[in-house]
Amino acid sequence: MEEFEIRKIRTPQGRKKLTREREEYFRLMDQGFSSREACRIVGINLRTGKRWRNGWRPNKSNKKGAPPVQRPTVPPSDASRYLREDERIHIADRVREKASVREIARELGRAPSTISREIRRNRHPTNGQYRPHAAQSRADARRPRPKPSKIGQNPELRAYIQEHLHKRWSPEQIVQGLRRTFPDRAEMHVCHETIYQALYVQGRGELRRELTRALRTGRAMRKPRRLAQQRQPRYSAPMVMISERPAEAADRAVPGHWEGDLIIGKNQASAIGTLVERTTRYVMLVHLPIDRSAERMRDALLDTIATLPAQLKRSLTWDQGSEMGRHHEFSLAADMPVYFCDPASPWQRGSNENTNGLLRQYFPKGTDLSIHTRDQLDVVAAELNSRPRKTLGWETPAERLAMLLAAAS
Incomplete structure (x- = not known):
């Protein structure tokens, strides 16, 4: 030079x-x-x-x-960084001479992975021979962008996805459902990001745009979650902090340990209580039609857990909200200790925080929550408990709870 x-x-x-x-x-x-x-x-x-x-x-x-x-x-x-036809001819000649991939790569000045991938992807699908002109044709056909989507080309796949989006399944739940329903049909398998792209990217037409309302957030774009506001304790009776909770609750090995919180309605005037069992992620909703005072919260919690067997009433973990002002009375009446999270530490009730996010799909922010009846809350809880969950190996909370109760009995 x-x-x-x-x-x-x-x-x-x-x-x-x-x-x-x-x-x-x-x-x-x-x-x-x-x-x-x-x-x-x-x-x-x-x-x-x-x-x-x-x-x-x-x-x-x-x-x-x-x-x-x-x-x-x-x-x-x-x-170009792409292989040319004369390079593919050289590869074919050297493959017939039993040359190694690294030797061919060194002769062409390419990476060994490039040569290995070229032979693997473009050889004849039946006899495995590498033919340079056919390989060039396959590479040219594969190169144009954008490529047609699986969802756009497969009406059966598109119908399945749309049906389960209407049922409020998440894209990841839909993907796992496809793999379980069609285990031997690769054309029915997609990743969850493919579903998100079909919903988010305008102009593709694979999925109807209005189906974004069936997603958890109801939004057509991703936004980071915000931290909840810090709450201050307002209790006369001393609190038992989460650091004193037994180890069996922390490792989720034994069922019966619950996390609880409230979702708040329009103008802070209405609320619904939420209870999540840590091991099975089983959900129970607490009906609060009038207000969320400490007395009504105590009575509503007692009514909600009244049907639970004794082995499922081991502990309850809550944040330091004023609605738990009568926590000591609840503990005595239910024979169930209550533990409190540290201030501004929502991750200490992670299962409950996640469930509250799911429930916002049914009870949006800024709406009056007092209009929902006890029966309506039970229907929502039953629908959540019948959804497959990734953390449970795609079993449903109801199935996991029934299995644990059967094993205990």
């Missing part, structure tokens, strides 16, 4: 007199050098390199401007 570290003639020479320098500049750029480094090696000003790349710009003295300078032709070996 002829170096131009310091250009001998430093006087202005005009655009047409720097032909060799211009060719060297573009060759260095194609090799991966930055414009600044290429200009330094060739011995030109940064502005000159910019004009060579982008063309002359009009100014007050040159209103029309000149067209961009044409780049010199790059040799075929440096023209």
